[in-house]
Every structure is written in structure tokens, then in C-alpha cells.
Amino acid sequence: MPPTELSAFISPTVREAVFTGAITEARITPDYGQKDETLQRWQALIDNQLLEWGRDPSQLEDDDTQPPSRETIALAISLARSLSLNDYAAPTRIVADAHGGIVFELHNRKLFESIRLSADGNAEYCAFVDAHLVERKPLLLRSK
Amino acid sequence: MPGHDGTEPVTRDELLYRRIPVSKGWYDDRNGVSPEAFDPRKSETSGISLFRNKYKTIQEVAKGPSKGGYYVAVLRAGDLMKEGIQIVPRPDPPNVLGHVESPGLTCEDRLTQEAYERKVRLAKLCVRLEGLFLPSTD
Numbered sequence: 001m002p003p004t005e006l007s008a009f010i011s012p013t014v015r016e017a018v019f020t021g022a023i024t025e026a027r028i029t030p031d032y033g034q035k036d037e038t039l040q041r042w043q044a045l046i047d048n049q050l051l052e053w054g055r056d057p058s059q060l061e062d063d064d065t066q067p068p069s070r071e072t073i074a075l076a077i078s079l080a081r082s083l084s085l086n087d088y089a090a091p092t093r094i095v096a097d098a099h100g101g102i103v104f105e106l107h108n109r110k111l112f113e114s115i116r117l118s119a120d121g122n123a124e125y126c127a128f129v130d131a132h133l134v135e136r137k138p139l140l141l142r143s144k
Numbered sequence: 145m146p147g148h149d150g151t152e153p154v155t156r157d158e159l160l161y162r163r164i165p166v167s168k169g170w171y172d173d174r175n176g177v178s179p180e181a182f183d184p185r186k187s188e189t190s191g192i193s194l195f196r197n198k199y200k201t202i203q204e205v206a207k208g209p210s211k212g213g214y215y216v217a218v219l220r221a222g223d224l225m226k227e228g229i230q231i232v233p234r235p236d237p238p239n240v241l242g243h244v245e246s247p248g249l250t251c252e253d254r255l256t257q258e259a260y261e262r263k264v265r266l267a268k269l270c271v272r273l274e275g276l277f278l279p280s281t282d
Contacts, residue, residue, distance in 0.1 A: 059167065060167060060168065062165045062167045062168060062210050062211060062212060063163075063165045063185075063208060063209050063210045064185040064186055064187050065165070065168060065185055065186075066186070092174070092175050093169070093172065093174075093175045093178065094169075095168060095169045095170055095178050095180050096168055096169070096180075097180050097183055098168075098180065098183045098184075098185045098186070099183070099186070099254075103178075103180060105175070105178060105179075107175050112179075112264055114179075126260060128260075128261070128264050131261055131264040131265040131268055132261060133257050133260055133261050136257070136260075
């Protein structure tokens with residue numbers, strides 16, 4: 001596998017904290033705290049789920065369902081990193097679909113949003129309100 | 145017995161079961177059942193499979209080829225009918241007498257707007273979830 005494909009499975013360097021002593025309270029601003037929490041949530045999903053899937057995609061092969069390929073998982077990791085760096089809310093769940101795709105789900109009361117990354121590399125955003133599809137659009141991924 | 149061979153129409157008061165492989169992560173306590181649990185699989189060409197509780201116990205439904213075991217989602221037939229989701233008996237005696245299908249959700253049409261909405265609706269209509277049922281050894 002070429003190095004470029006492998007890169008998605010390698011976590012970015014851990015940020016180093018520099019303690020200056022100038023700020024004594026842990027919470028700097030409410031926004032900062034929320035943003036940091038969102039980034040941590042994204043990173044946890046990448047580290048604990050997507051990277052783990054990438055090590056052994058066959059763990060998702062079960063009962064008439066197709067597991068995502070390493071390429072699809074790598075694309076999902078790239079997408080997750082891109083969304084996290086652009087301050088998008090972290091999904092409440094990431095699941096593999098039955099056809100080799102990966103779905104990012106965001107549940108928020110009556111609103112349900114999903115990004116489906118299909119096995120062919122296409123990505124699609126959907127928004128549902130009370131189970132009615134209110135928005136559906138393809139997403140253009142740079143790596144395609 | 146006439147009328148009880150699995151071909152009789154599903155009634156509103158019946159409970160239906162959908163098997164969900166644990167390994168796919170389609171259920172968690174925080175978010176409930178994912179719509180992906182109702183995504184038609186490759187073999188579900190004429191509709192997603194469910195089972196009637198008048199013919200099958202949850203434990204029987206939970207027996208399948210999954211290597212990680214299953215959850216079983218429980219739905220009320222009346223809730224599905226109210227939402228316009230059709231349920232058709234498709235018994236395959238003698239082993240799957242209580243088998244039914246929802247012909248509005250097939251593998252071929254799974255990417256249509258209707259299919260997307262039905263999947264989300266079905267996930268919301270789950271009245272409860274049973275399991276985890278570990279893989280059967282028999």
C-alpha cells in the first residue's frame with residue numbers, strides 16, 4: 001500500500017501544552033472549552049473506532065453485510081479530520097453500513113443528520129426532521 | 145391450521161422482530177437503534193426481513209450466522225401501518241413460518257428518498273431492544 005494511503009491510519013502528533021503560569025483557571029473561555037471538547041470527541045472517534053477498523057476491516061463482515069475497505073476507512077478518517085478542523089460538530093455515532101460504506105450520524109432531538117461515505121468513494125449529506133428528508137446533497141471530497 | 149400457516153395478514157396488534165448483528169454497532173444505549181439496522185442487505189431483494197412474535201420467540205429470532213451475536217429490535221405492526229410501511233407475510237415453512245417482509249425497502253431501491261425516510265422512521269418506531277444474544281453454538 002503506498003505511503004499516502006497509510007497516512008490516514010496514523011494519528012496526528014499530540015499537541016504539546018505550554019504552561020506559562022499566566023492563566024490560573026482551567027477554563028479560558030466557554031467557546032474554547034466547547035471547541036476543545038468537540039475536537040476531543042472527533043479524535044476519540046478516529047482513534048478508537050476508525051483506526052481500529054482500519055487495522056482489521058474484516059471485524060465488520062457479518063451476516064450478509066460487506067465490510068468497508070481500507071480505502072473507504074482511510075477516506076472516512078480524512079473526512080473526519082477535515083470536518084473536525086473546520087469546527088463541525090462531532091457525530092454522535094459512526095457506523096459501517098451493510099454495503100461497504102461508513103455513515104457519520106448526528107442525533108439532535110427531532111433533527112437527524114448523516115454523512116454516508118459509500119464503498120465507491122462518493123459522499124452524501126442528508127438531514128431529516130421527524131424522519132422526513134429535508135436536505136440531501138452530494139459532498140465533494142478533495143481526495144477523489 | 146387454516147389461517148395460521150403464516151400467510152394470514154399481519155394485524156395491528158402483532159409485534160415484529162428485526163435481528164441486528166452486534167458487530168455492526170447499529171445499537172448503543174446513548175443513541176438507540178441506527179437507521180442502518182433497517183438498510184436492506186444484499187439478499188433482501190424483495191423487502192427487509194422481520195419476524196412475527198406469534199410464530200417466533202425473540203430467542204429463536206436471535207439465532208443466526210453472526211459471529212458476534214445479535215440484538216433484536218421490537219416493533220409494533222400497527223405503528224408501521226400507521227406510517228404507511230407495508231408488511232407482507234412471506235413464510236418459508238417449516239423453519240421460518242413467521243417470516244414477513246417490508247416490500248418498500250429493497251436492496252435495489254435502498255438509495256431512494258422513500259427508503260431513506262423509512263429507515264429513519266423504523267429506527268424511531270422501535271419500542272424496545274432485546275439482547276445481547278451471544279452466537280448460538282447449536
